Amino acid sequence: MLQFLLIIAAIAIMLYYCGVKPMKYWKERGVKQTSKVWIAGDNWRVLLKLESFAEMVERVYKAIPGVRYLGAYQFTLPTLILKDPDLIKQICIRDFDHFVDHRSFVTEESDPLFGKNLFSLKGQRWRTMRPILSPSFTSSKMKVMFMLMSECAESLSGYFLKKEQEILDVDMEDIFTRFANDVIATTAFGIKTDSLEDQTNEFYVMGRAVLNFGSLRQRIKFFGYFFVPKLYSYFKIGLFDKHLVSFFTQLIEENIKMRREKGIVRSDMINLLMEAQNGIQKKEEVDDNGFASIDENDLSSIEKPALKELTNLDIAAQAMIFFFAGFDSVSSVMSFMAYELGVNIVIQNRLRKEIEDTLEECEGIITYEALLKMKYMDMVVSETLRKWPSAIAIDRVCTKPYTIEPTSSDEKPVHLEQGTVIWLPIYAIHRDPAIYPEPERFDPERFSAENRGYINPYSYIPFGVGPRNCIGNRFASLEIKIVFFHLxxxxxxxxxxxxxxxxxxxxxxxxxxGEGGFNLGLKRLVK
Structure with a gap:
């Protein structure tokens, strides 16, 4: 009997310290917090598929009105949610040195393709790699990529022009995913694919497998990284299956070998990283690519160690994260934009009129410079990214102790320890009616020349903010614009x-x- 009671007591103590006490973290520090569920925290409805991750972020954001920040829990992990644009600016710009890193939950040993990419790199290693990759998105590189993107977009529209139906029923998410696959294949991996004509090409099939997070097995694995990261690290459980890692790594290695043997020079990410392998670094200016574009931060003044070695695996990791972001996130934005244009015909007709006028000025062939000058196109893309941002939320990790000083009598100083996780709830901020009136309404006029000056730049962050913003934001904007131009x-x-x-x-x-996909019609305009 005594042994039984001791076991019960031990279990109770373990549950308290593992599941109950962590949920008091923010309350003990004077921070208002959500009504969480023990152990599962604020994630429990997502885990049970009762709400989407976006809905969870918005629910948490609205849980406590009238505060600059609030406490939430990713399972048992305390997470500080930033709601105030000025506080976001303070933490992500002015005091960036205290919040340099993202939270990494996959180690290099467990999964080198994910652990070595720019998103996962920390501290000085990130500071070294970021300037190496930045030249991929300068004006000269973007112009070359524009030509490759335009070819893919023309192939897409040409594929459907071959069909005889006046109105084609299509799943927009499927066709945009295939388009994004072809763009990433040619601009990042240096290979040409046509995923509409050849729907089972190996590059596309492997890409779908990499991003298959809808299965129960992958969901359990993904949540495991948050819930028991040390256990996953100990057993070296990778995010991607080994055959997928092998496929993309071998693809890069063969590509690099062929280029070196045949002296092939191509203006893409692999070539840039190959130059970095040889100690070549270039710096160029970039053209502005619209309201959503973010200026690249100059990290050259920050002392950092030279890159000792850039391996083929490092190159594969950077190409992989480029693929990871471009394949799924950008195609999702395109799908939502197609939906909004389909149900808002007046907006679609106005955009088409600008496209026709631009084509006439370009004598029938769209140019990089002409596309960037399209004001209404940029307004429509900017509004799409507001309502349907490519990232629902992004994180930062406190890399050295920091204090959020109070600005009102309701606040106390909040002392953040090293390792504290912070969230920027992009989706919720973009749908806050106090910031964007009638947030559910699709209204490109929010981003007109007359109105955009009233938008706080830290309340519009579809690609993040500060030095750790999305490095491919210009690439993504250009890709979205060119496919809709041709379509x-x-x-x-x-x-x-x-x-x-x-x-x-x-x-x-x-x-x-979209639940059930993005089923829309393509009505032929030309015979």
Whole structure:
């Protein structure tokens, strides 16, 4: 009997310290916190597929009105949610040196492709790699990539022009995912694919496998990184299956070998990283690519060690994160933009008129410079990224102790320990009616020349903010613009009987996706 009671007591003590006490973290520090569930924290509804991750972020954001920040829990991990744009600026810009890193939950030993990429790198290693990759997105590189993107977009519209139907029923998410796959293949990996004509090409099939987070097995694995990261690290459980890691690593190694043997020089990410391997670094200016674009921060003044060695695996890791972000996130934004244009025909017609005027000025061939000058196109893309941002939330990790000083009598100093996780709830900020009136309404006029000056730049952060913003933000904006330029030249996007209006966010995916897909019609404009 005594042994039984001791076991019960031990279990109770373990549950308290592992599941109950961590949930008092913010309350003990004078920070208002959410009504969490023990152990599962604020994630429990997502885990049970009762709400999407985006809905969870918005629910947590709204849990405590009238505060600059609040405490939440990713399972048992205390997370500080920033709501105030000025506080976001303070932490991500002015005091960036205290919040340099993202939270990494996959180690290099467990999964080198994910652990070695720019997103996962920390401290000085990140400071060294970021300037090496930045030249991939300068004006000269973007112009070359624009030509490759434009070819992919023309292939997409040409594929559907071959069809005889006046109105084609399509799943926009499927066609944009295939388009994004072809763009990433040619601009990052240096290979040409046509995923509409060849729907089972190996590059596309492997890409879908990498991003298959909808399965129960992958969801359990993904949540495990948050819940028991040390256990996963100990057993070296990778995010990607070994055959996927092998495929992309071998693809890069063979590509590099061929280029060196045949003296092939191509203006893409692999070539840039190969130059870095040889000690060549270049710096160029970039053109502005729209309201959502972010200026690259100059890290040259910060003392950092030289890169000792850039291996083929390092190159594969950078190409992989480029693929990871571009394949899923950008195609999702395109899908939501197609939906918004389909149900807002006046906006679509105005955008098409600008496209037609631009084509006439370019004598029938769109140029990089002409696309960047399209004001209404930029307004539509900017509004799409507000309502349907490519990232629902992003994190920062406190890398050295920091104190958030109070600004009102309701606040106390908040002392953040090293390792504290902070969230920027992008999706929720972009849908805050106090910041964007009628947030559910799709209104490109928010970003007109007359109105954009009233937008606080730290309340519009679709690609993040500060030195650790999304390095590919210009690439993504350009890709979105060029595909709609070519598509709307030949087709009108219309709702069909299968179109779900209003669109519902899928509870099965971590990123923003439409429940039941994005079923719309392409109505032919030319014979």
């Amino acid at each position: 709307l030249t030949k087709f009108e996007i219309v709702p069909t009987k299968k179109t779900i209006i209003p669109i519902q966010i899928s509870k099965k995916q971590f990123n923003l996706h």
